[in-house]
Amino acid sequence: MYNKDEIKKQITTNDIFELVAEWGGYPTWNNTGFVSDTICHNPRDVGSHKLYYYSSPDDDGTGLFHCYTGCEEPSFDIFQLTMKVFSIQKHQEISFIEAVRFIAFRFGISESFDEEEQEKIPDWDIFSNYERIQKIEPTTFNVELKGYDKDILKVFDYDSKLRPWLDEGISQETLERNQIGYFPATNQITIPHFDKNGKLVGLRGRSLTKLDADLYGKYRPLIVNGKQYNHPLGMNLYGLDKAKRSIKESGRCVIFEGEKSVLKGQTYFGVDSNIYVACCGSNVSNYQVHLLLEAGAHELIIALDRQFQAIGDDEFKKLKRNLMKIYDKYHNYAQISFIFDKNMITGYKSAPIDEGVDKFIRLFNERIIM
Numbered sequence: 001m002y003n004k005d006e007i008k009k010q011i012t013t014n015d016i017f018e019l020v021a022e023w024g025g026y027p028t029w030n031n032t033g034f035v036s037d038t039i040c041h042n043p044r045d046v047g048s049h050k051l052y053y054y055s056s057p058d059d060d061g062t063g064l065f066h067c068y069t070g071c072e073e074p075s076f077d078i079f080q081l082t083m084k085v086f087s088i089q090k091h092q093e094i095s096f097i098e099a100v101r102f103i104a105f106r107f108g109i110s111e112s113f114d115e116e117e118q119e120k121i122p123d124w125d126i127f128s129n130y131e132r133i134q135k136i137e138p139t140t141f142n143v144e145l146k147g148y149d150k151d152i153l154k155v156f157d158y159d160s161k162l163r164p165w166l167d168e169g170i171s172q173e174t175l176e177r178n179q180i181g182y183f184p185a186t187n188q189i190t191i192p193h194f195d196k197n198g199k200l201v202g203l204r205g206r207s208l209t210k211l212d213a214d215l216y217g218k219y220r221p222l223i224v225n226g227k228q229y230n231h232p233l234g235m236n237l238y239g240l241d242k243a244k245r246s247i248k249e250s251g252r253c254v255i256f257e258g259e260k261s262v263l264k265g266q267t268y269f270g271v272d273s274n275i276y277v278a279c280c281g282s283n284v285s286n287y288q289v290h291l292l293l294e295a296g297a298h299e300l301i302i303a304l305d306r307q308f309q310a311i312g313d314d315e316f317k318k319l320k321r322n323l324m325k326i327y328d329k330y331h332n333y334a335q336i337s338f339i340f341d342k343n344m345i346t347g348y349k350s351a352p353i354d355e356g357v358d359k360f361i362r363l364f365n366e367r368i369i370m
Contacts, residue, residue: 004079004100006062010109013234016053016061016078017126018285019106021232025051025087026146026280029221029230033063040084041070051159059325063104078103109325141289142274145201145233152203155224156181156190164208165189165260169356177242178263190222193231194241196291202231204259204280219258234285238262238278240295246274248296252337254364255279255288256303261351268357282307282322289330301367302326303339303352327370337369 017034020027024044025036030088033055038047050068065081066161067074082099086092094102161182162175162276181190188205195201203222207213221230237255239262240247248255258276265276279288282304292300302323308316327336341363346355353360 005062007100007104008078008113009058009111011061011078011103011107013053013055013059013061015107015283016063018232018234019078020053020054020081021235022287023089027053027232028228038067038070039088040065040067040076040081041088043088079141099352102145119190143229145195145199145235147195147199147201148203148229150200152177152224152229153181153190153192153200156183161208162185162189165263168264168354169261169267170260170263174263174267175267178239178261183224186223188222191238192234193238195236196240196244196295198241201236202233203229204258226326233280234283235287237288237291238280239266239274240277240291242271242294243274243277246272247292248268250275251296251298252301253277253292253295253299254301254303255284255292255296256351257282257305258351261303261353264353266351268360284326284330286329289333291324293333297334299337300330301337301339301364303363305349305351306341306344306346307349309348311344316330331370335369337367339363 006147013033016026017029020034020036020039023039024111025039026049027034027036028049030052031272033053034051036051036053037045037049038051041047048069051134052066052068053063053065055063063077065076065078067076077097079096082095082102083094086094086099086102122253158176158179158181162180163185165175165180166172179192182188183190183205187208189208191204191206192200193202193204204219204223205222206219207216221228223229238259242297243253245261250273252275254265254276256265256276258280262276262278270304277292279285284300284302289300304319304323307319310316323338323340330336341350341352343366345359346352
């Protein structure tokens with residue numbers, strides 16, 4: 001029997017945020033989760049910004065949506081929202097079971113269905129259609145992110161407070177090329193995010209205050225004069241605008257978790273060998289893969305942080321499952337390889353490039369090619 005509750009526990013609030021963004025909800029984060037356009041009962045670009053998602057204490061998919069205008073039954077979960085969106089946007093009435101299966105396939109957790117249950121549920125047309133969509137056809141899969149005025153970058157300080165990143169080995173030239181600055185009002189290093197064509201689509205801040213970092217996270221969307229400069233991270237790749245030429249020439253791309261790793265890659269190997277991007281998380285989204293295939297990548301080198309303390313511990317098993325999900329979803333479209341620190345030459349939670357060129361080159365040469 002399929003376990004809908006287990007499926008909810010295997011997805012995150014950020015996963016749901018990105019899915020709502022794909023559906024045209026233009027979500028924005030708030031202190032209880034996020035709020036989006038009312039795609040629950042309106043077509044795209046028509047509704048008001050009054051569909052709230054209240055995240056769970058565990059930050060998984062067990063949170064609830066609440067529509068503050070228009071829905072007869074205003075509270076619902078991600079499966080019920082899926083049913084609503086398919087009805088409105090695709091003119092397809094799908095059952096609750098179909099919605100559960102869609103979410104499972106969408107996030108690569110189809111193992112939540114056992115063989116007996118698979119036989120009981122018909123092979124609905126919608127799922128064969130979904131599998132077709134999963135082929136990431138470049139001509140039919142495009143997302144246009146909202147842009148911000150680049151004049152906001154003039155607000156920041158570019159002459160001080162960047163010493164922590166300089167001390168880690170990122171060059172001044174790289175900081176300037178990527179317009180990394182400092183915002184005194186919140187004591188944050190500022191990191192502008194651009195789309196593949198150089199449009200400013202978001203601003204993230206790295207807190208330099210330990211208390212703020214502990215309370216709200218080291219990295220979060222920047223707020224300037226009450227305006228939040230956020231964007232759906234899974235709908236973009238940090239650094240792609242500057243790496244796409246080298247990716248096309250080499251056919252390779254290294255995907256790190258965080259922006260700082262991209263900056264180190266640019267510093268160590270130069271702009272002419274810049275094949276480094278960041279997915280800004282521990283998952284690589286469907287659309288991020290599409291962007292790299294479109295850029296000409298034939299090998300996707302997944303370089304996630306060493307999020308385990310010992311070979312075989314629970315974190316090791318979780319990371320391995322995550323990497324295999326990435327392989328299972330995308331190996332038909334590109335060669336997938338993994339930089340995986342099985343010899344533990346870097347520290348716990350370190351990115352593969354955090355501890356210098358020599359260790360990174362060793363990890364790169366020893367990468368697991370599937």
